[in-house]
Amino acid sequence: AQTVTQSQPEMSVQEAETVTLSCTYDTSENNYYLFWYKQPPSRQMILVIRQEAYKQQNATENRFSVNFQKAAKSFSLKISDSQLGDTAMYFCAFGAQKLVFGQGTRLTINP
């Protein structure tokens, strides 16, 4: 069974700082995807970034980038130049036959 672990329940940084959210996962699959989703207070889950396991190059989307370490089964999210609108719950998710989520990290960006 696949499991996803987010070890940081809460994080808080000042606006414009860089923050890194951690995620580890466990699987015996070889082909899979990893995702970071953002969930603001409105509840709607928004896809932030996706990483294909077969790709060695780390995915980037504007201010968001990942550090994917396949051997270590680690998938962290880095947010650069953080903004107030980045305040939300962030969920790491593993996708193969099904999509499995971690417990989430509550990120607060302070002005």
Next chain:
Amino acid sequence: EAGVAQSPRYKIIEKRQSVAFWCNPISGHATLYWYQQILGQGPKLLIQFQNNGVVDDSQLPKDRFSAERLKGVDSTLKIQPAKLEDSAVYLCASSPGTDAFFGQGTRLTVV
């Protein structure tokens, strides 16, 4: 492009009553998921459909929960009878293959 539509947004019922949630996925998306998200936790997969067939319902409490996806499009999730511990947000998501797109969810309160 229209997103995933869910209704109702909020529902309050008494324990032992029944309730139904509706989801209209993005047009053309073959995969449909129902997740249960208890406050402070990550989403837990209840059931996954591929077109109108069930791919995974291993975590669906089948003694009280049921779901169907008619004609491989819309889906309904029903709880009968509801328990206090069913209070949660119920999220529907659809996917064309890799990325999953979520609706705004239904917040259920069982009193």
